[in-house]
Amino acid sequence: MNKKTAKSKNKKINYKKSEIKIDLCLEEVKTSGxxxxxxxxxxxxxxxxxxxxxxxxxxxxxxxxxxxxxxxxxxxxxxxxxxxxxxxxxxxxxxxxxxxxxxxxxxxxxxxxxxxxxxQVQNILKGTYVCGFKPIKETEVVLQNTKDKNIKYTATTNENGVFLFSNIPFGKYILSLNSNEYCTKNIKICINRCRQFYNIGIICTKRKMKFGTVNGVITDNSGNPIDSALVVLFDAKNNIPLYTTYTNEKGVYLIGGLLPGKYYIIAQK
The missing domain is CATH 2.60.40.1120 (Carboxypeptidase-like, regulatory domain)
Structure with a gap:
């Protein structure tokens, strides 16, 4: 498509010359349209x-x-x-x-x-859990996203009570200590572009423990009590045997002084 266009020189109108004449010659300019x-x-x-x-x-x-x-x-x-x-x-x-x-x-x-x-910015969250002046060792720490329950991270404190999370996506989180032994408040943390490294210290207190007991009766297929049967109590989380005892003449056993947690028993005669 060809267009005809032109531009004149500047000319001035003033009180002496109120009328001016501008003549132009239009030349064809090729444009691509x-x-x-x-x-x-x-x-x-x-x-x-x-x-x-x-x-x-x-x-x-x-x-x-x-x-x-x-x-x-x-x-x-x-x-x-x-x-x-x-x-x-x-x-x-x-x-x-x-x-x-x-x-x-x-x-x-x-x-x-x-x-x-x-x-992606490598966001790092580092922290320390202590009780008094003593570090809380080998305890699980949970970082949970407040909007998406599928975004969840876990770490374990080392011998100095230190934990570390890295490559955390931006968002709002709740930091908690998974422990029956210590009292701790959940901490709100916002991971954003303004900071790349977070370092926090958390002071906890020991729970006032109410020790529990496990008891029951060991019987045979006919419902008759079995005396002197071996009963082993296990920590359900780690599948570790904790205590052993024997049933009395009525097939009854009792294990006390237990911390809050999940347990199971295995009996044998």
Whole structure:
């Protein structure tokens, strides 16, 4: 498509000369008219990116056209402007922006845009659990996301009471100590872009223990009590034998002084 256009020189109107004459000669200027822009969005490994937002604006950032890349990462747009700004973005990637002068239509039939992945910040949460001046050793610590129950992390305190979580996604969490022996408050923690390293100290107190007992009767198939049967009490969490005892003449056994927890027994005669 050919257009005729021209621009005159500046001339001034003043009180001495209120009328001026401007003559112009219009020359044909070849323009490309409606130009098709085709391209492909890829990542750093040259893999196609589906669903990337691609838009073009003029030099003043006024929107001209927009689209999304298809399964092959390809897109197609058109414009009548010669000078444009193209913008491509996708979640998890840095935004691509470039100015383009549409002087050669061939250059716009195979535009390759490479998006770089946003590198995840390595968020680290470190803390120490103590009771008085003594570290709380070998105790499970739980970090639970408040919105998504599937996001849950566990760690175990070392001999100094220290625990560590790394590569934590952004979000709000509850930090808790999984212990029947110590009293501790749940701590709210917000992992965000403002900080990459968190270091906290938590002071706990010992629970006032109410010791429990396990008792029962060991019988045979007919319901008759069995005396002198061996009864072994196990910690259900770790499957570790804790106490042994024997039944009396009525088949009764009793084990006391137990901390809160889950237990089971095995009896043998």
């Amino acid at each position: 409606r130009i098709i822009i085709k391209g492909k969005i890829i990542d750093e490994n040259s893999k196609a990116i589906k669903g990337a937002n691609v838009k073009i604006t003029d030099e003043n950032f006024n929107p001209l056209n927009h689209t999304k890349s298809n399964c092959q990462g390809e897109f197609s747009l058109y414009t009548n402007e010669e000078k444009i700004i193209i913008n491509a973005e996708h979640k998890g990637f840095y935004t691509f922006t470039s100015r383009i002068y549409l002087k050669d239509e061939k250059e716009l039939q195979n535009l390759l845009i490479k998006l770089s992945k946003i590198k």
